[in-house]
Amino acid sequence: MLTSTLSALLLATTLTAPPATVDADAVDAVVEAYRSQTTLPGVAVAVTRGTAVVRTAGYGRTAGGAPVSEHTAMAVASVSKSFTALAVAQLAQDGRLRLDDPVQAHLPEFAPADPRGAEVTVRQLLDQTSGLSDRTAAPEVGVRTLREAVAAVRGAELAADPGTRWDYHNQNFQVAARLVEVVGGSPFRDHLRRRVFEPLGMGGSETVDTERDLPPSARGHLKVLGAAVALPEPPAFGNGSGGVLSSAHDLAAWLIAQNNGGRGPTGGSVATPETIAATHTPSARSGSYALGWFTGATGSGAPLLDHGGDLFTSTAYQAVLPASGYGIAVMANTGSRHGDAQAIGERLIALVEGRERAPAEDPYLVVDLVLLGAGLGVCAGVVRGVVRARRWAAKRRVGPWTAVRLSVLLLPALLLATLGGVVGLLYRGREVSWLQVAYLYPTFVLVLAVTTPGCLAVAATRVAALVRRQGPAR
Structure with missing residues (x-):
């Protein structure tokens, strides 16, 4: 009994106090080294450990020329999927639905042309095994709301029987976000604000529908011949699958909640530990994909939860290392072709694991x-x-x-x-x-x-x- 108590105390101490070798200066050195080796105009970074914030900061400038700070709102793109998955899991926790319920039981407007659509479950939307696919789904032309996104699915065929094959598809999460609206009784953005952002103190975060809703701080660049060129994001719909805007300050609270059983740095809770664990757990059919998270291992073999996000003019990346309690989030204002956010995220993971970091190259x-x-x-x-x-x-x-x-x-x-x-x-x-x-x-x-x-x-x-x-x- 004494041994287990001491072990628990040791683990708690390890998770709440960042080691001396990984501090704000060390994080800054990794980010600035990457920026000096590339033409990355601006980036925001959050690193946490346990319930402690190791570093939240912005580097460089936005597309409009303003300095990037820890409070600059930037697009997290497909990192948004983990927020949508949590919103649905909250409804399951409340008893409003079950993850293995058919989607149509709660959202009759979800009616793909394929009759197998009636078999799609809520869980299969979130772990990308619904059978919906980029190869068979109707294009999202003219979509401006979550209701319209679900209506666009009516022309879709399924590429596989539900639950039999993993296929990454954005409309799964757009349908899931609409499900939150219908079952929860409030707009999706209001649900995230009330049930996720406010409890965690993420006052600078929101979710938007289309590229027209992006604030100037969230606009990005293309790289042409090594030079960053500021350009508007091409037209697209992304709420539920990629619409969240956040900052380094806010994502630090989100990462802490992932490593702390749903409880943020100020004590606010967004879910039970069991619900958080459920979002981190893949099914037998989804392979390494959980509910809005990929599961895998770091370069040192430690368990890893992560997800990237790509827009045409910006990228994002988040990673949670459950064994050490670290969390890492990066938002870069350059497009998907270069993957700058994930490249920095991988270097920060190497930093916290004490591994050698390769020089950046383009x-x-x-x-x-x-x-x-x-x-x-x-x-x-x-x-x-x-x-x-x-x-x-x-x-x-x-x-x-x-x-x-x-x-x-x-x-x-x-x-x-x-x-x-x-x-x-x-x-x-x-x-x-x-x-x-x-x-x-x-x-x-x-x-x-x-x-x-x-x-x-x-x-x-x-x-x-x-x-x-x-x-x-x-």
């Missing part, structure tokens, strides 16, 4: 430079092709092989016209607009946009030269 800078060089080469080739069109035509006979050679010049135009569909295949069949492709691969799209008219100009001048060489029809 592989896309090399890619961008190669693409730029290729674009300049294409421009030179276009000029040469137009100038030498007559000489080219003089060496060719009109026939099938000449037509094939000319048709090759149409390939850039074909790729440009179908680019959204091609990239969509790389993103699990998701609908991807041309504008979104431009945000994901700006240098490639720029080079393609220059190449296309150039190749068409070469094709046109060569055809004209062939026609002139043939002379007037007899």
Whole structure:
């Protein structure tokens, strides 16, 4: 008995007092080293241990030029899923629903075209095993509210029987957020404010519907040729799946609650320890995905709960290390292509575990430079092709092989016209607009946009030269 009591006291001491080697200065050193090696304009970071805050801070500037502080509201993107999962779990804790109830029992408006939709349970929305998929769901065109997001599911087919396959799909959490509204009887944003943000002292946090609701502090950048360019976020709907805005100060309280059985730094509780544990536990079918959290291991083999978040102009990352009591959250104002938030988060995990941290690098800078060089080469080739069109035509006979050679010049135009569909295949069949492709691969799209008219100009001048060489029809 005495041994177990001493062990419990030792564990409590370990979880509430950060070690001397991981303090605010050590956190700052990791973040500033990363920023000095990259072109990350602004980032906010929270590191906690047990019920103690090790560091909350902002670094750099927002897209509008204001300093980033620990209170700057930034987008957490898909990190929002853990908030939505907790909101649903709170209703289960209250006895308002059960996680294994069919969704339609509480939300009749959830009516996919596929009859198997009637079998989808609340838990399957939250652990991404509902059968809904980016490959089969209707696009979220024109969606502006959670009610409309659920209505958009009516045209959806299921990619698998409910509960049989894991498939990451944002609309699962949009449906779940609407479920919170209907069962809880208040707008989703009000539920989060009343049941999550206020009890934890997260006064600077909220959830929004679309990119139009983002405040100036939450707008971000693209990186082009290593330079950060401030741009607005492309149109999208994200409440429930990616709409939460928060700050380093507020996310510290959220992390503490995850490691403290649902109780925040000031004593406010958002759930019982059993409810928090349920959100951290995957089902047999969901693999490593719990309810809004991925489960796994750190580089040292310690248990890890984490989730990333990507917008086109910003990223976020959160991690909870249950064995040591650490929590880490990062929000960066650069887009998903670079993953700066997760890269910093992984370096901070290495810091608290005493592991060596790799230097930061930007592989896309090399890619961008190669693409730029290729674009300049294409421009030179276009000029040469137009100038030498007559000489080219003089060496060719009109026939099938000449037509094939000319048709090759149409390939850039074909790729440009179908680019959204091609990239969509790389993103699990998701609908991807041309504008979104431009945000994901700006240098490639720029080079393609220059190449296309150039190749068409070469094709046109060569055809004209062939026609002139043939002379007037007899």
